[in-house]
Amino acid sequence: MSQDLPFIATGGQRTTHIEVGSGFGGRICSACVLPEIKPHIQLDADGVCNICQDYRRQERTPLFLESDFIKILDKKRGKHRYDCLVMCSGGKDSTAALYFMKTRYKCNPLAFTFDHGFEQNDAIDNVRKAVDKLGVDFVFFKTNYMKDMFKQLIRSKSKAVICHPCSIWYMDLAYKMAKRFDAPFIIAGWTKGQSKKQEVMSSCGCNVHQPEYRAMALETQKFLDEELNGLPQYKDFPRTMETMLKRAKKEHNATVLSPHWFLPYGPEEYVQIIKENLGWDYTAQSYPKKSTNCMLNFISAHNSMRDYGYTHYHVEASKLVREGVLSREEALKNLRMDFDDSMLGGILGKLDLDVGNIR
Amino acid sequence: MTVLGLSCYYHDASAAIIRDGIVVAAVQEERFDRERYSPVFPIQAVNFCLQQAGITIYDIDEVAFYEKMYLKFERTILAHVIGYPFTFNNFVETMPLWLKDRLAVSFAVREELSFKKPVLYVKHHLSHAASAFLVSPFERAAILTVDGVGEYACATWGVGNGTDIQIKKEQHYPHSLGLLYSIVTAFLGFHVFTGEGKVMALAEFGEPDHLDHFKKIIDLKDDGSFRLDTRYFSFNRGAKMHNEKFEELFGAPRGPGEPMTDRHHNIAASLQRMTEEIVLRMARHVHKATGERYLCLAGGVSLNVTANSRIRSEGQFEDLYIQPAAGDAGAALGAAAYVYHTVGGNPRVQPMTTCALGPEFSNHSVEVLLRNRRAKFQKLDRAALVAETARRIAANQVVGWFKGRSEFGPRALGNRSILANPADPTMRDRLNLAIKKREGFRPFGASVLLEHVSDYFEFEGDSPYMLLVANIRPDKLGSIPAVTHVNNTSRIQTLTSERDGVYYELVREFYAQTGLPMILNTSFNRDEPIVNTPAEALKCFDESGIDCLVINDYVVDKATR
Numbered sequence: 020m021s022q023d024l025p026f027i028a029t030g031g032q033r034t035t036h037i038e039v040g041s042g043f044g045g046r047i048c049s050a051c052v053l054p055e056i057k058p059h060i061q062l063d064a065d066g067v068c069n070i071c072q073d074y075r076r077q078e079r080t081p082l083f084l085e086s087d088f089i090k091i092l093d094k095k096r097g098k099h100r101y102d103c104l105v106m107c108s109g110g111k112d113s114t115a116a117l118y119f120m121k122t123r124y125k126c127n128p129l130a131f132t133f134d135h136g137f138e139q140n141d142a143i144d145n146v147r148k149a150v151d152k153l154g155v156d157f158v159f160f161k162t163n164y165m166k167d168m169f170k171q172l173i174r175s176k177s178k179a180v181i182c183h184p185c186s187i188w189y190m191d192l193a194y195k196m197a198k199r200f201d202a203p204f205i206i207a208g209w210t211k212g213q214s215k216k217q218e219v220m221s222s223c224g225c226n227v228h229q230p231e232y233r234a235m236a237l238e239t240q241k242f243l244d245e246e247l248n249g250l251p252q253y254k255d256f257p258r259t260m261e262t263m264l265k266r267a268k269k270e271h272n273a274t275v276l277s278p279h280w281f282l283p284y285g286p287e288e289y290v291q292i293i294k295e296n297l298g299w300d301y302t303a304q305s306y307p308k309k310s311t312n313c314m315l316n317f318i319s320a321h322n323s324m325r326d327y328g329y330t331h332y333h334v335e336a337s338k339l340v341r342e343g344v345l346s347r348e349e350a351l352k353n354l355r356m357d358f359d360d361s362m363l364g365g366i367l368g369k370l371d372l373d374v375g376n377i378r
Numbered sequence: 379m380t381v382l383g384l385s386c387y388y389h390d391a392s393a394a395i396i397r398d399g400i401v402v403a404a405v406q407e408e409r410f411d412r413e414r415y416s417p418v419f420p421i422q423a424v425n426f427c428l429q430q431a432g433i434t435i436y437d438i439d440e441v442a443f444y445e446k447m448y449l450k451f452e453r454t455i456l457a458h459v460i461g462y463p464f465t466f467n468n469f470v471e472t473m474p475l476w477l478k479d480r481l482a483v484s485f486a487v488r489e490e491l492s493f494k495k496p497v498l499y500v501k502h503h504l505s506h507a508a509s510a511f512l513v514s515p516f517e518r519a520a521i522l523t524v525d526g527v528g529e530y531a532c533a534t535w536g537v538g539n540g541t542d543i544q545i546k547k548e549q550h551y552p553h554s555l556g557l558l559y560s561i562v563t564a565f566l567g568f569h570v571f572t573g574e575g576k577v578m579a580l581a582e583f584g585e586p587d588h589l590d591h592f593k594k595i596i597d598l599k600d601d602g603s604f605r606l607d608t609r610y611f612s613f614n615r616g617a618k619m620h621n622e623k624f625e626e627l628f629g630a631p632r633g634p635g636e637p638m639t640d641r642h643h644n645i646a647a648s649l650q651r652m653t654e655e656i657v658l659r660m661a662r663h664v665h666k667a668t669g670e671r672y673l674c675l676a677g678g679v680s681l682n683v684t685a686n687s688r689i690r691s692e693g694q695f696e697d698l699y700i701q702p703a704a705g706d707a708g709a710a711l712g713a714a715a716y717v718y719h720t721v722g723g724n725p726r727v728q729p730m731t732t733c734a735l736g737p738e739f740s741n742h743s744v745e746v747l748l749r750n751r752r753a754k755f756q757k758l759d760r761a762a763l764v765a766e767t768a769r770r771i772a773a774n775q776v777v778g779w780f781k782g783r784s785e786f787g788p789r790a791l792g793n794r795s796i797l798a799n800p801a802d803p804t805m806r807d808r809l810n811l812a813i814k815k816r817e818g819f820r821p822f823g824a825s826v827l828l829e830h831v832s833d834y835f836e837f838e839g840d841s842p843y844m845l846l847v848a849n850i851r852p853d854k855l856g857s858i859p860a861v862t863h864v865n866n867t868s869r870i871q872t873l874t875s876e877r878d879g880v881y882y883e884l885v886r887e888f889y890a891q892t893g894l895p896m897i898l899n900t901s902f903n904r905d906e907p908i909v910n911t912p913a914e915a916l917k918c919f920d921e922s923g924i925d926c927l928v929i930n931d932y933v934v935d936k937a938t939r
Contacts, residue, residue, distance in 0.1 A: 346749040
């Protein structure tokens with residue numbers, strides 16, 4: 020059921036190209052892909068960042084075994100209407116997560132997809148194919164609820180990262196759906212580079228306190244505190260991920276997990292599996308390369324580079340580099356930002372904005 | 379049917395999976411937790427085995443454990459009661475281990491693995507017997523198992539026929555050859571588990587002039603059964619298992635780091651001769667009692683290559699099958715095989731033709747590692763890689779060789795190996811002292827093309843797992859000094875194209891370049907478990923005097939690091 024991609028413009032005259040770290044001294048960690056952004060990210064004499072240095076000092080990285088994952092699942096298996104709610108974006112990671120939950124862990128999952136107006140049709144197609152082939156129940160939720168917030172964030176030139184309030188919103192939504200459909204686990208397709216696995220047993224592991232995110236998190240909180248006053252629909256919108264989690268836990272004590280934290284397979288292996296078994300495919304375009312993110316993500320990434328010299332994808336890729344999943348060269352290649360201005364304009368047009376709003 | 383086999387809580391904790399008649403995975407926990415002979419519940423090994431099989435615990439039909447723990451506990455309690463009050467301290471020290479782990483296997487399997495069915499327990503020596511016979515190529519065979527101790531048995535013999543194993547006789551604790559070897563190993567100042575091989579090597583430097591002393595403490599019968607004179611030992615009284623009376627006979631024990639003297643060499647030589655004599659008598663008796671043409675061996679004592687070779691050269695049996703993971707690691711596999719047949723009623727599993735049953739790593743993951751560690755590397759196709767590696771070995775370079783799946787059991791057989799030129803007269807010292815950081819007297823084995831084994835060794839036939847030694851032919855003495863032990867023997871691994879693939883091709887290429895149909899092969903490690911991952915291989919390479927590292931299709935040169 021592939022449809023025309025509404026945001027792809029062809030024949031654009033200009034291309035926006037931003038190098039990681041540009042405007043911020045331009046020094047990139049020689050071990051990962053993070054730029055030096057003082058005070059939170061600093062490079063030593065060898066050009067290695069403090070985060071890589073901390074990682075190297077660890078005696079051993081924490082172990083997350085598949086048997087641990089099964090242990091957690093089995094405690095609540097068969098005691099609820101659904102064994103888990105799987106957040107499916109149609110990307111490789113979440114589609115593989117759905118596949119593993121159904122076939123490998125023999126769960127009865129509920130697939131859940133939301134569209135805030137910027138999801139790509141071929142990503143949604145991926146989800147539909149997967150749920151049909153796997154025979155799992157599926158809830159699709161489409162809304163314009165977040166549009167005004169996105170618009171305000173861009174128009175105000177806030178340095179908040181668009182993806183941050185969005186993730187607060189969709190996690191809130193996921194908890195509500197898990198409660199509504201009685202699912203004890205929320206399964207995300209987070210990779211080994213995303214979120215904080217250490218908190219796996221207690222919460223979804225929001226990572227705003229990590230040094231790589233600190234500056235971004237503060238700006239997000241500032242935006243949510245200061246810029247939503249004229250928008251009454253967001254009166255109760257949680258101002259931080261912690262607030263959202265605290266509220267959500269009072270309503271429904273779901274545990275958030277990702278099978279990818281516990282499996283030894285890298286994306287090259289599970290992409291093969293879902294291609295063969297679910298007919299999954301990459302979307303025509305996405306940032307970073309080899310991802311399947313929403314179209315607004317192009318704007319979010321662009322603005323992050325503009326404001327910080329890196330994006331949260333650089334943080335994720337850096338973790339993957341440290342854990343040996345991805346080579347530094349491959350990461351830099353995937354993260355290279357070369358955006359067609361007419362495409363950016365097409366996305367912004369959905370919010371009644373134009374590229375002038377992001378310069 | 380899919381069966382998971384487990385062994386743990388003493389040493390060599392391991393997991394193995396048999397699925398629809400095939401041994402799909404087997405590995406020791408030490409490869410993951412990096413503790414030599416790790417005894418812990420093999421949680422990482424289990425996770426690997428399941429993932430290698432492409433399944434989860436939900437797909438496992440039965441879990442088999444390699445020992446009957448309550449029977450072993452009964453023996454332990456009885457021994458402590460009999461030895462009271464001298465055993466009291468040891469009792470207090472060891473009871474927590476029993477209560478926390480050893481008697482709680484079912485609990486651990488349920489809690490750690492989420493396996494809901496009851497665990498099936500197979501007797502220790504039956505597990506060993508199954509590990510030797512059920513995966514062997516023989517339809518019928520005699521079976522001999524000798525080790526430290528299981529529940530009560532320290533040695534057994536029996537007969538395997540099809541999927542059936544009948545244990546005919548057991549020798550019970552404390553009359554144990556394995557324990558005796560370990561006691562003398564400790565007496566000679568070595569660590570138990572890591573030191574037995576050293577004692578075996580040391581034995582060839584001495585004269586067996588303490589044989590009479592051993593005969594005094596061992597009442598050996600014609601059938602190989604024996605009784606230890608327990609007045610010379612102090613079982614269940616702590617770490618030291620010999621006593622003053624033993625020292626009156628053999629002299630003072632060697633302390634750690636004390637110099638090695640002729641007396642120590644001679645005690646080692648005497649122990650080794652006694653061991654060979656016992657094992658030979660057992661094998662002769664088993665042959666006479668069973669009339670079988672083939673013999674299967676397992677248990678820790680079956681890692682004694684000299685004893686194995688003497689059984690072979692006596693010639694009663696037409697052929698031997700020695701489980702490559704002869705120690706307790708292999709018992710996990712044996713327990714799985716036994717349950718697969720007895721509970722499942724399945725036909726025989728396919729013979730185990732390789733011990734490459736552990737983890738392997740993709741070229742992608744290797745390249746990611748090398749790039750992220752800024753290693754300069756070359757990626758070569760198979761033929762070029764083989765030619766380049768052979769050239770380097772011929773030029774007396776030491777090569778770390780990491781290919782395919784890691785080996786199950788204690789031997790590196792060309793998948794996680796350090797390779798070198800056997801003709802280089804300086805190589806043994808270089809490897810022992812500068813690279814492996816171990817005693818200079820320890821010999822190295824050779825991987826030799828099967829079709830050329832008789833050119834250099836007084837040996838015909840197959841030795842796929844380096845569990846046999848052979849005399850070097852007199853006309854070849856001096857030509858392979860790096861793999862020549864003091865008694866002019868060498869531990870040998872024979873290679874075939876079908877079984878050993880690229881490793882065979884490497885040795886064949888080395889033969890083409892040098893005229894020598896063999897390569898020195900030692901395990902890829904330095905006082906640690908054999909390397910398991912590319913990262914561990916790279917670390918070992920960086921920290922040692924290895925000249926060149928070959929990981930999958932990649933070659934890294936020390937000069938460029």
